[in-house]
Amino acid sequence: MNALIIFTWVLIANPSNIQFSTESLMVESNSGYLQLEWNAETNAISYVLQQSADANFNEFKTIYQGPDQATFISGLDNGTYYFRVGNESGHWSDTLTLNVKHQSLSLAYTLFGLGFLVFACTVFIVIKGVRTSTTHS
The missing domain is CATH 2.60.40.10 (Immunoglobulins)
Incomplete structure:
Protein backbone atom coordinates (compact mmCIF):
# COMPACT_ATOMS: atom_id res chain seq x y z
CA MET A 1 0.00 0.00 0.00
CA GLN A 103 -15.50 -2.83 -41.92
CA SER A 104 -18.88 -4.53 -42.26
CA LEU A 105 -19.03 -8.22 -43.17
CA SER A 106 -21.14 -7.43 -46.24
CA LEU A 107 -18.39 -5.15 -47.58
CA ALA A 108 -15.81 -7.90 -46.99
CA TYR A 109 -17.93 -10.43 -48.90
CA THR A 110 -18.50 -7.95 -51.73
CA LEU A 111 -14.76 -7.29 -52.08
CA PHE A 112 -14.04 -11.03 -51.91
CA GLY A 113 -16.60 -11.66 -54.67
CA LEU A 114 -15.10 -8.95 -56.88
CA GLY A 115 -11.63 -10.38 -56.34
CA PHE A 116 -12.85 -13.86 -57.27
CA LEU A 117 -14.50 -12.46 -60.42
CA VAL A 118 -11.25 -10.78 -61.50
CA PHE A 119 -9.32 -14.00 -60.78
CA ALA A 120 -11.81 -16.13 -62.78
CA CYS A 121 -11.67 -13.73 -65.75
CA THR A 122 -7.86 -13.78 -65.69
CA VAL A 123 -7.78 -17.59 -65.65
CA PHE A 124 -10.31 -17.71 -68.51
CA ILE A 125 -8.28 -15.28 -70.64
CA VAL A 126 -5.03 -17.20 -70.01
CA ILE A 127 -6.60 -20.57 -70.90
CA LYS A 128 -8.26 -19.13 -74.01
CA GLY A 129 -4.95 -17.55 -75.05
CA VAL A 130 -3.06 -20.83 -74.61
CA ARG A 131 -5.66 -22.74 -76.66
CA THR A 132 -5.64 -20.10 -79.41
CA SER A 133 -1.84 -20.07 -79.63
CA THR A 134 -1.60 -23.90 -79.78
CA THR A 135 -4.20 -24.16 -82.58
CA HIS A 136 -2.36 -21.58 -84.70
CA SER A 137 1.02 -23.28 -84.24
Missing part, protein backbone atom coordinates in the same frame (compact mmCIF):
# COMPACT_ATOMS: atom_id res chain seq x y z
CA ASN A 2 2.87 2.40 0.80
CA ALA A 3 4.37 1.76 -2.62
CA LEU A 4 1.08 2.72 -4.27
CA ILE A 5 0.90 5.96 -2.31
CA ILE A 6 4.51 6.85 -3.15
CA PHE A 7 3.97 5.93 -6.80
CA THR A 8 0.83 8.08 -6.94
CA TRP A 9 2.71 10.98 -5.33
CA VAL A 10 5.47 10.68 -7.93
CA LEU A 11 2.88 10.79 -10.71
CA ILE A 12 1.24 13.92 -9.30
CA ALA A 13 4.46 15.72 -8.33
CA ASN A 14 6.26 15.12 -11.63
CA PRO A 15 4.40 16.19 -14.77
CA SER A 16 4.96 14.01 -17.81
CA ASN A 17 7.05 14.97 -20.79
CA ILE A 18 6.20 11.80 -22.73
CA GLN A 19 3.88 12.33 -25.69
CA PHE A 20 2.37 10.10 -28.36
CA SER A 21 3.44 11.01 -31.90
CA THR A 22 -0.12 11.19 -33.24
CA GLU A 23 -1.79 14.44 -34.28
CA SER A 24 -4.66 13.77 -31.89
CA LEU A 25 -5.19 11.70 -28.77
CA MET A 26 -8.40 10.35 -30.36
CA VAL A 27 -7.60 7.75 -33.04
CA GLU A 28 -10.00 5.74 -35.23
CA SER A 29 -9.20 2.37 -36.82
CA ASN A 30 -11.24 0.20 -39.16
CA SER A 31 -8.71 -2.62 -39.16
CA GLY A 32 -7.92 -3.43 -35.52
CA TYR A 33 -4.22 -2.68 -35.76
CA LEU A 34 -2.12 0.37 -35.05
CA GLN A 35 1.49 1.46 -34.70
CA LEU A 36 2.05 3.59 -31.63
CA GLU A 37 5.05 5.89 -31.39
CA TRP A 38 5.98 8.22 -28.58
CA ASN A 39 8.53 10.94 -27.89
CA ALA A 40 10.21 11.91 -24.67
CA GLU A 41 12.53 14.77 -23.83
CA THR A 42 14.30 12.74 -21.19
CA ASN A 43 16.77 9.97 -21.87
CA ALA A 44 14.66 7.21 -20.39
CA ILE A 45 16.18 3.74 -20.36
CA SER A 46 12.89 1.88 -20.49
CA TYR A 47 9.25 2.56 -21.35
CA VAL A 48 6.05 0.79 -20.33
CA LEU A 49 3.00 0.84 -22.61
CA GLN A 50 -0.30 0.00 -20.94
CA GLN A 51 -3.70 -0.78 -22.46
CA SER A 52 -7.00 -0.49 -20.63
CA ALA A 53 -10.71 -0.75 -21.27
CA ASP A 54 -11.38 2.27 -19.06
CA ALA A 55 -9.87 5.75 -19.18
CA ASN A 56 -8.85 5.67 -15.51
CA PHE A 57 -6.68 2.55 -15.94
CA ASN A 58 -8.30 0.83 -12.96
CA GLU A 59 -7.56 -2.44 -14.76
CA PHE A 60 -4.83 -2.53 -17.37
CA LYS A 61 -2.37 -4.82 -19.04
CA THR A 62 1.20 -4.03 -19.94
CA ILE A 63 1.61 -4.70 -23.65
CA TYR A 64 5.17 -3.45 -24.09
CA GLN A 65 8.16 -2.85 -21.84
CA GLY A 66 11.57 -1.93 -23.20
CA PRO A 67 13.81 0.80 -24.65
CA ASP A 68 12.00 1.37 -27.98
CA GLN A 69 9.77 4.37 -28.56
CA ALA A 70 7.28 2.52 -30.79
CA THR A 71 5.33 -0.71 -30.96
CA PHE A 72 2.78 -2.39 -33.22
CA ILE A 73 -0.56 -3.54 -31.83
CA SER A 74 -2.89 -5.87 -33.71
CA GLY A 75 -5.84 -8.18 -33.21
CA LEU A 76 -8.13 -5.61 -31.59
CA ASP A 77 -11.89 -6.26 -31.74
CA ASN A 78 -14.50 -3.55 -32.12
CA GLY A 79 -14.50 -1.25 -29.11
CA THR A 80 -12.70 1.57 -27.34
CA TYR A 81 -9.18 1.13 -25.99
CA TYR A 82 -7.04 3.44 -23.90
CA PHE A 83 -3.24 3.58 -23.99
CA ARG A 84 -0.61 5.36 -21.95
CA VAL A 85 3.16 5.17 -21.89
CA GLY A 86 5.42 5.78 -18.94
CA ASN A 87 9.07 5.60 -18.02
CA GLU A 88 11.01 4.20 -15.08
CA SER A 89 10.65 7.53 -13.22
CA GLY A 90 6.89 7.13 -13.03
CA HIS A 91 6.05 9.81 -15.59
CA TRP A 92 3.01 8.98 -17.76
CA SER A 93 1.83 10.39 -21.05
CA ASP A 94 -1.64 11.72 -21.67
CA THR A 95 -4.11 8.95 -22.49
CA LEU A 96 -4.55 8.02 -26.14
CA THR A 97 -8.05 6.78 -27.03
CA LEU A 98 -8.46 4.29 -29.89
CA ASN A 99 -11.90 3.52 -31.33
CA VAL A 100 -11.95 0.34 -33.43
CA LYS A 101 -14.85 -0.24 -35.80
CA HIS A 102 -14.11 -2.90 -38.41
Whole structure:
Protein backbone atom coordinates (compact mmCIF):
# COMPACT_ATOMS: atom_id res chain seq x y z
CA MET A 1 0.00 0.00 0.00
CA ASN A 2 2.87 2.40 0.80
CA ALA A 3 4.37 1.76 -2.62
CA LEU A 4 1.08 2.72 -4.27
CA ILE A 5 0.90 5.96 -2.31
CA ILE A 6 4.51 6.85 -3.15
CA PHE A 7 3.97 5.93 -6.80
CA THR A 8 0.83 8.08 -6.94
CA TRP A 9 2.71 10.98 -5.33
CA VAL A 10 5.47 10.68 -7.93
CA LEU A 11 2.88 10.79 -10.71
CA ILE A 12 1.24 13.92 -9.30
CA ALA A 13 4.46 15.72 -8.33
CA ASN A 14 6.26 15.12 -11.63
CA PRO A 15 4.40 16.19 -14.77
CA SER A 16 4.96 14.01 -17.81
CA ASN A 17 7.05 14.97 -20.79
CA ILE A 18 6.20 11.80 -22.73
CA GLN A 19 3.88 12.33 -25.69
CA PHE A 20 2.37 10.10 -28.36
CA SER A 21 3.44 11.01 -31.90
CA THR A 22 -0.12 11.19 -33.24
CA GLU A 23 -1.79 14.44 -34.28
CA SER A 24 -4.66 13.77 -31.89
CA LEU A 25 -5.19 11.70 -28.77
CA MET A 26 -8.40 10.35 -30.36
CA VAL A 27 -7.60 7.75 -33.04
CA GLU A 28 -10.00 5.74 -35.23
CA SER A 29 -9.20 2.37 -36.82
CA ASN A 30 -11.24 0.20 -39.16
CA SER A 31 -8.71 -2.62 -39.16
CA GLY A 32 -7.92 -3.43 -35.52
CA TYR A 33 -4.22 -2.68 -35.76
CA LEU A 34 -2.12 0.37 -35.05
CA GLN A 35 1.49 1.46 -34.70
CA LEU A 36 2.05 3.59 -31.63
CA GLU A 37 5.05 5.89 -31.39
CA TRP A 38 5.98 8.22 -28.58
CA ASN A 39 8.53 10.94 -27.89
CA ALA A 40 10.21 11.91 -24.67
CA GLU A 41 12.53 14.77 -23.83
CA THR A 42 14.30 12.74 -21.19
CA ASN A 43 16.77 9.97 -21.87
CA ALA A 44 14.66 7.21 -20.39
CA ILE A 45 16.18 3.74 -20.36
CA SER A 46 12.89 1.88 -20.49
CA TYR A 47 9.25 2.56 -21.35
CA VAL A 48 6.05 0.79 -20.33
CA LEU A 49 3.00 0.84 -22.61
CA GLN A 50 -0.30 0.00 -20.94
CA GLN A 51 -3.70 -0.78 -22.46
CA SER A 52 -7.00 -0.49 -20.63
CA ALA A 53 -10.71 -0.75 -21.27
CA ASP A 54 -11.38 2.27 -19.06
CA ALA A 55 -9.87 5.75 -19.18
CA ASN A 56 -8.85 5.67 -15.51
CA PHE A 57 -6.68 2.55 -15.94
CA ASN A 58 -8.30 0.83 -12.96
CA GLU A 59 -7.56 -2.44 -14.76
CA PHE A 60 -4.83 -2.53 -17.37
CA LYS A 61 -2.37 -4.82 -19.04
CA THR A 62 1.20 -4.03 -19.94
CA ILE A 63 1.61 -4.70 -23.65
CA TYR A 64 5.17 -3.45 -24.09
CA GLN A 65 8.16 -2.85 -21.84
CA GLY A 66 11.57 -1.93 -23.20
CA PRO A 67 13.81 0.80 -24.65
CA ASP A 68 12.00 1.37 -27.98
CA GLN A 69 9.77 4.37 -28.56
CA ALA A 70 7.28 2.52 -30.79
CA THR A 71 5.33 -0.71 -30.96
CA PHE A 72 2.78 -2.39 -33.22
CA ILE A 73 -0.56 -3.54 -31.83
CA SER A 74 -2.89 -5.87 -33.71
CA GLY A 75 -5.84 -8.18 -33.21
CA LEU A 76 -8.13 -5.61 -31.59
CA ASP A 77 -11.89 -6.26 -31.74
CA ASN A 78 -14.50 -3.55 -32.12
CA GLY A 79 -14.50 -1.25 -29.11
CA THR A 80 -12.70 1.57 -27.34
CA TYR A 81 -9.18 1.13 -25.99
CA TYR A 82 -7.04 3.44 -23.90
CA PHE A 83 -3.24 3.58 -23.99
CA ARG A 84 -0.61 5.36 -21.95
CA VAL A 85 3.16 5.17 -21.89
CA GLY A 86 5.42 5.78 -18.94
CA ASN A 87 9.07 5.60 -18.02
CA GLU A 88 11.01 4.20 -15.08
CA SER A 89 10.65 7.53 -13.22
CA GLY A 90 6.89 7.13 -13.03
CA HIS A 91 6.05 9.81 -15.59
CA TRP A 92 3.01 8.98 -17.76
CA SER A 93 1.83 10.39 -21.05
CA ASP A 94 -1.64 11.72 -21.67
CA THR A 95 -4.11 8.95 -22.49
CA LEU A 96 -4.55 8.02 -26.14
CA THR A 97 -8.05 6.78 -27.03
CA LEU A 98 -8.46 4.29 -29.89
CA ASN A 99 -11.90 3.52 -31.33
CA VAL A 100 -11.95 0.34 -33.43
CA LYS A 101 -14.85 -0.24 -35.80
CA HIS A 102 -14.11 -2.90 -38.41
CA GLN A 103 -15.50 -2.83 -41.92
CA SER A 104 -18.88 -4.53 -42.26
CA LEU A 105 -19.03 -8.22 -43.17
CA SER A 106 -21.14 -7.43 -46.24
CA LEU A 107 -18.39 -5.15 -47.58
CA ALA A 108 -15.81 -7.90 -46.99
CA TYR A 109 -17.93 -10.43 -48.90
CA THR A 110 -18.50 -7.95 -51.73
CA LEU A 111 -14.76 -7.29 -52.08
CA PHE A 112 -14.04 -11.03 -51.91
CA GLY A 113 -16.60 -11.66 -54.67
CA LEU A 114 -15.10 -8.95 -56.88
CA GLY A 115 -11.63 -10.38 -56.34
CA PHE A 116 -12.85 -13.86 -57.27
CA LEU A 117 -14.50 -12.46 -60.42
CA VAL A 118 -11.25 -10.78 -61.50
CA PHE A 119 -9.32 -14.00 -60.78
CA ALA A 120 -11.81 -16.13 -62.78
CA CYS A 121 -11.67 -13.73 -65.75
CA THR A 122 -7.86 -13.78 -65.69
CA VAL A 123 -7.78 -17.59 -65.65
CA PHE A 124 -10.31 -17.71 -68.51
CA ILE A 125 -8.28 -15.28 -70.64
CA VAL A 126 -5.03 -17.20 -70.01
CA ILE A 127 -6.60 -20.57 -70.90
CA LYS A 128 -8.26 -19.13 -74.01
CA GLY A 129 -4.95 -17.55 -75.05
CA VAL A 130 -3.06 -20.83 -74.61
CA ARG A 131 -5.66 -22.74 -76.66
CA THR A 132 -5.64 -20.10 -79.41
CA SER A 133 -1.84 -20.07 -79.63
CA THR A 134 -1.60 -23.90 -79.78
CA THR A 135 -4.20 -24.16 -82.58
CA HIS A 136 -2.36 -21.58 -84.70
CA SER A 137 1.02 -23.28 -84.24
